Amino acid sequence: MNIKGVLFDLDGTLLDTAGDMGAAANHVIASLGLPILSDDVLQCTTSDGSYALLRAGIDEALIEQHGIEELRGQMLAFYGQNLCHHTRPYEGVPELLAWLNQYDIPWGIVTNKPSALTLPLLAELPLFEHCRVTVSSDTLAFKKPHPAPLLFAAERLVMAPEQCVYIGDHKRDIEAGRAAGMTTIAAIWGYISAGEDPNNWQADHQTPTVLSLFNWLKDAVDVKR
Structure with a gap:
C-alpha cells in the first residue's frame, strides 16, 4: 500500500x-x-x-x-x-493529527458543510492549523457523493488519488472516495444514520474508534523518517 x-x-x-x-x-x-x-x-x-x-x-x-x-x-x-459551544474533537483526534504533522504527512478535510460555517469553525480550533486543504460543499459545483471534491483535494495535496485515503462516517463519503479511486475507511464511531449498515457501504476498511484508525494509518502511510 x-x-x-x-x-x-x-x-x-x-x-x-x-x-x-x-x-x-x-x-x-x-x-x-x-x-x-x-x-x-x-x-x-x-x-x-x-x-x-x-x-x-x-x-x-x-x-x-x-x-x-x-x-x-x-x-x-x-x-x-454558536459554532463551537459544545463541539469537540473525538477522543484521539488531536493525537492523530499531531502525528500526521510530526511526520509531515499531508492531510485535509472534505466536507459537505458550507464554507461559511466550515472555515470559521476550523479557525476556532488550533488543532486544524496545519490542515493543507479544506473543501466545503460550495467550493466546487459538486459535493459528495460526487468524487470531484476529493479529486480536487488530492490535486491540492499534489498527489494522485490512489495515494490518498478518505475517512468518513456516511455512505456518501465511501461512495465519493471509491469513485475518486481512493482507499476508503468507514468511521464507525461517527453519526451512523438509523437503519444504516456500514457493512453495505463497500468501504475498504472499517474502524470502530479513532485509536484503531490511528493504528491502521501507522501501518499504511508512507512515513519518511
Whole structure:
C-alpha cells in the first residue's frame, strides 16, 4: 500500500458537532412550539445535515407552511453564531493529527458543510492549523457523493488519488472516495444514520474508534523518517 496523504470528513469523523448542530435545529423546532430532538436522534441524524434535522422534528404540514428554506435559514443563522459551544474533537483526534504533522504527512478535510460555517469553525480550533486543504460543499459545483471534491483535494495535496485515503462516517463519503479511486475507511464511531449498515457501504476498511484508525494509518502511510 502506498498511502501518502490523508483526507477526512469533518462532522462525525473528526469533530462531534451534534451538540451545536442540534441546538440550532432545536432552536427552530422549539420556536414552533414543538418538542425538541433527543440526543439519540441528533446522534443518528446530524450527518445527514440541516434539512434532515429539521424534518426529524417538524411535520410536513408545518414545513410547507413556513417553507423549508426559511426554517433552514433560521437554523444556520443560529448555528453560525454558536459554532463551537459544545463541539469537540473525538477522543484521539488531536493525537492523530499531531502525528500526521510530526511526520509531515499531508492531510485535509472534505466536507459537505458550507464554507461559511466550515472555515470559521476550523479557525476556532488550533488543532486544524496545519490542515493543507479544506473543501466545503460550495467550493466546487459538486459535493459528495460526487468524487470531484476529493479529486480536487488530492490535486491540492499534489498527489494522485490512489495515494490518498478518505475517512468518513456516511455512505456518501465511501461512495465519493471509491469513485475518486481512493482507499476508503468507514468511521464507525461517527453519526451512523438509523437503519444504516456500514457493512453495505463497500468501504475498504472499517474502524470502530479513532485509536484503531490511528493504528491502521501507522501501518499504511508512507512515513519518511
